[in-house]
Amino acid sequence: MPTSTPKSWEKVAKRRRLVFLALVLVPTLFASAQMAAVFPEHENLWLKTLLATFYGLLFLWISFGFWTTVAGLWVMWRGYDRFNIRLPSVKKFPSGVRTAILMPIYNEDIRRVSAGLETIYRSVEKVGLRDAFDFFILSDTNDPDKWVLEENAWADLCTRVGGFRRIFYRNRRPNLKRKSGNIADFCRRWGSQYRYMIVLDADSIMTGESFARMVATMEQHPDIGILQSVPLSVNRETLLGRTQQFANHVYGPLLSAGISFWQLGDAQYWGHNAIIRIAPFREHCGLPRLSGSPPFGGDILSHDFVEAALMRRAGWSVWLAHDLTGSYEETPPTLIDELERDRRWCQGNFQHLRLLFTKGLFSAHRAVFLRGALNYGSALLWFCFMSLSTLIAVWDSIGVPNYFPKQHALFPSWPVWHWGWGVTLLVSTAVVLFLPKILCFFWVWAKQRNADQYGGGFRLFVSVLLETILSTLLAPVRMLFHSKFVLLTLLGQKISWEAQSREDRGISWRVAFKMHGTGMIAALAIGIGFSLISRSFLWWLLPVLTSLILAPATVVWTSRVGVGRRFRQAGLLLIPEEVAPPAELIGLNAILSRPPPPNPPTFDRLQGFVRAVVDPPVHALHIAMLGEDKKLNARITARRKALANKAFDVGPQALNIAEKKALLSDPVRLADLHRRVWALSDPEKAREWGLTAET
Amino acid sequence: MPLPKHGATILNLNANASRSVALAKPEPFTSVRAPGLPDVTQEWQLAAERMQLYLKSMQVPPEDQLGLALEAMRRVKANGQVHKDPLPFSLEVLWQILQERSAADSACNAPQGISHLRLPASRFSDVASVAALARPAIRRQCMLSAPMELSPWRKALLDTLEVIRRPTEHLLYRRGILLGALAALILFLWLKVFSG
Structure with missing residues (x-):
């Protein structure tokens, strides 16, 4: 295999990781010892040790972020890393290389998906590389209404951009192995016709230039298996969404540069906005179904980390293109959406623990698996740490100290709390937590000198403060939920696979109280309890308790689009894409604001099944896309006839999802139903199918 | 009365189709009064209205x-x-x-895109071309699952752990029992602290 990436990167990576381990472990051990020393001697040694261990693990966790940001600052300040790959310009785009751009979707809002693809297609056209890329909408959608809408959206999109034979659509009926199975299905059917595939998410936007640079990089470095871009979060309007995308813009570049510095060619794959060399991927990255039942067995949920590890095991490097621009995604708009996503990720990351000892994996990828699990496990550690410190505080307030721990002692041993060390620890923890934010602020303001793109230096500073306050306020809420997710995963509760919400929508007070009411009541009870037992400890707990008590209000407030817009009008939490939007994002919004085409029958446009039966163009397209009529056995034919009769006699609402899907899969019965419905003379029945003309 | 051809507008999806038709504002529906027919009944009126709605749904020019x-x-x-x-x-x-109109139109012009789909009787005549537009030709290759076996000493370790874990698995997976154990542990810690 040719190796044209910086040759000595593997040795350098090892050295860098040793330094990283030293930087993280030494202060952690010191901090743990200090934590143990805060408590009085001779009292609850085992409790003290446990608390110091939890603190050590938490300190280790936050040290990762700190040292990664510092490394990122080092790289970005210098402007280069000679052991990292360099991205060529668009002009280096190779001729004769075919790349497939894949958009796997699952019950998504097809209007957004279609608009995103149109934007990407036009951007590719703009750089003059239309013939080098093919686009695939790989649908795993199992909602019959959405399936029909997707087909229609594909045809509309191809018509609009002239994309027939360049933009393809496939709906997969059995959704085996979810997203990884969807991509694998592409690799099996069409993978041999392309050298690379660029995998996108339903909300991804990438520019034609970024595609070209990624392909050129892969051509220049034939040993790269996966090249991951760092997508920037955009397009959110809720306060939480805007805060997240602001953090992603200000802190993200240094963090990703730091990650790239430590990992070099052992980087991660995040599942989207990445380019993959198809041949080795097909050969080495097929995912097995794990033995046993979910959550630890079954299909591998977080497939991306595993695929990167397998690619690396096969000898291909995986790199993070942290300096590639023109890669975008969208964050969850509300905290509830974010937590729903985290629930899936938590289970997926814990499942990786089973793969920790897989033969042949590189230690860097084992560390990635471990860190992924710690991402959520740290919440449970924090919860345990808080619980233990509370227990100790209660004991300190109520329990009777033992002044003579040793027999025959002449003098009593006073229980002394070393508060000074405690304060030192608190300050060092705060530094490790918040210094990266300050470093990032200074990097944007002083080095990059592009504070103007964030509304100016002062507004940038205020925005960083706001983001810090909001993330501090939400941290205990996240901690509580993540702890719950970890416990549920450990207890074997599996999760369902649902489409991610990507729309800006507010959360009602009822939903917020339902989600966060228990935490709020528990926090109130603990607060009242400590105000009676130990007021001094109440101050220690106050930030966490306040956050939990305010959680419903915070969640509702941060989910409001109006609040987010007011902050934007005030020039706060701005991102460069809002100040000077790139052409692709302007194009996307223009497409999304187009009015839908006219719809003469009076049914809801989102009723895909009804449209497939009634709407003549939709009906014709659906039947044509089903392919050749299949010979069915008599039993199935009879069942489907019965379904068609049921739909005709009672109306479309009489069919459930499975029945609708069965009927939609049968072109003969569907065409028959189309004729019968249009010939309905009973006005009531006709109205159920939307056959009442608007007057 | 000579009838205009409209085959290309049956499915207005080809690249040359006028976007103005697809994006036109919906016009208020006006029923056909069938002026040429002497015996206009309510049933005929309904038939005329339904046909006009059908044509409108197909984006046939008004x-x-x-x-x-x-x-x-x-x-x-x-x-x-x-x-x-x-x-x-x-x-x-x-x-x-x-x-008839669609066939005449197809005979004159080579079909482009999927505009030449005919409705509804000859619905299967153009299936192959639409399917090809939606999905390129398949050149199937295999993609097998990667081996994920464990290294020998790790396997031995995990097997040992498994021997210990298996008898207690059904207990561990019962949330009630685990929560009970957790509560007992907290109670034990509590008592231990207060007795200390």
Whole structure:
């Protein structure tokens, strides 16, 4: 295999990781010892040790972020890393290389998906590389209404951009192995016709230039298996969404540069906005179904980390293109959406623990698996740490100290709390937590000198403060939920696979109280309890308790689009894409604001099944896309006839999802139903199918 | 009355189709009064309205809709197929007319995109071309699952752990029992602290 990436990167990576381990472990051990020393001697040694261990693990966790940001600052300040790959310009785009751009979707809002693809297609056209890329909408959608809408959206999109034979659509009926199975299905059917595939998410936007640079990089470095871009979060309007995308813009570049510095060619794959060399991927990255039942067995949920590890095991490097621009995604708009996503990720990351000892994996990828699990496990550690410190505080307030721990002692041993060390620890923890934010602020303001793109230096500073306050306020809420997710995963509760919400929508007070009411009541009870037992400890707990008590209000407030817009009008939490939007994002919004085409029958446009039966163009397209009529056995034919009769006699609402899907899969019965419905003379029945003309 | 051809607008999806048709504002529906027919009944009125709605749904230009509906009704009448419920017959004839127009249009112009789909009787005639547009030709290759076996000493370790874990698995997976154990642990810690 040719190796044209910086040759000595593997040795350098090892050295860098040793330094990283030293930087993280030494202060952690010191901090743990200090934590143990805060408590009085001779009292609850085992409790003290446990608390110091939890603190050590938490300190280790936050040290990762700190040292990664510092490394990122080092790289970005210098402007280069000679052991990292360099991205060529668009002009280096190779001729004769075919790349497939894949958009796997699952019950998504097809209007957004279609608009995103149109934007990407036009951007590719703009750089003059239309013939080098093919686009695939790989649908795993199992909602019959959405399936029909997707087909229609594909045809509309191809018509609009002239994309027939360049933009393809496939709906997969059995959704085996979810997203990884969807991509694998592409690799099996069409993978041999392309050298690379660029995998996108339903909300991804990438520019034609970024595609070209990624392909050129892969051509220049034939040993790269996966090249991951760092997508920037955009397009959110809720306060939480805007805060997240602001953090992603200000802190993200240094963090990703730091990650790239430590990992070099052992980087991660995040599942989207990445380019993959198809041949080795097909050969080495097929995912097995794990033995046993979910959550630890079954299909591998977080497939991306595993695929990167397998690619690396096969000898291909995986790199993070942290300096590639023109890669975008969208964050969850509300905290509830974010937590729903985290629930899936938590289970997926814990499942990786089973793969920790897989033969042949590189230690860097084992560390990635471990860190992924710690991402959520740290919440449970924090919860345990808080619980233990509370227990100790209660004991300190109520329990009777033992002044003579040793027999025959002449003098009593006073229980002394070393508060000074405690304060030192608190300050060092705060530094490790918040210094990266300050470093990032200074990097944007002083080095990059592009504070103007964030509304100016002062507004940038205020925005960083706001983001810090909001993330501090939400941290205990996240901690509580993540702890719950970890416990549920450990207890074997599996999760369902649902489409991610990507729309800006507010959360009602009822939903917020339902989600966060228990935490709020528990926090109130603990607060009242400590105000009676130990007021001094109440101050220690106050930030966490306040956050939990305010959680419903915070969640509702941060989910409001109006609040987010007011902050934007005030020039706060701005991102460069809002100040000077790139052409692709302007194009996307223009497409999304187009009015839908006219719809003469009076049914809801989102009723895909009804449209497939009634709407003549939709009906014709659906039947044509089903392919050749299949010979069915008599039993199935009879069942489907019965379904068609049921739909005709009672109306479309009489069919459930499975029945609708069965009927939609049968072109003969569907065409028959189309004729019968249009010939309905009973006005009531006709109205159920939307056959009442608007007057 | 000469009827305009409209095959290309049956499915207005080809690259050359006018976007103005697809994006035009919906016009208020005006029913056809079937002026050419002497025995206009309520049933005929419904048939005319339904046909016009069908044509409108197919994005047939408004100026063609009336002509096509009238043509269908004339043919039904000419065939002597005047029944109590003329709606199904009118629609059948309308579909027949649409097919004729579409076939004529296809014969003149090479089909582009999927505009030449005909509705609904000859629905399977163009399936292959649409399927090819939606999905390119398949050149199947295999993609096998990667081996994920454990290294020997790790396997031995995990097997040992498994031997210990298996008898207690059903207990661990019962949330109630685990929560009970957790509560007992907290109680134990609590008592330990207060007795200390």
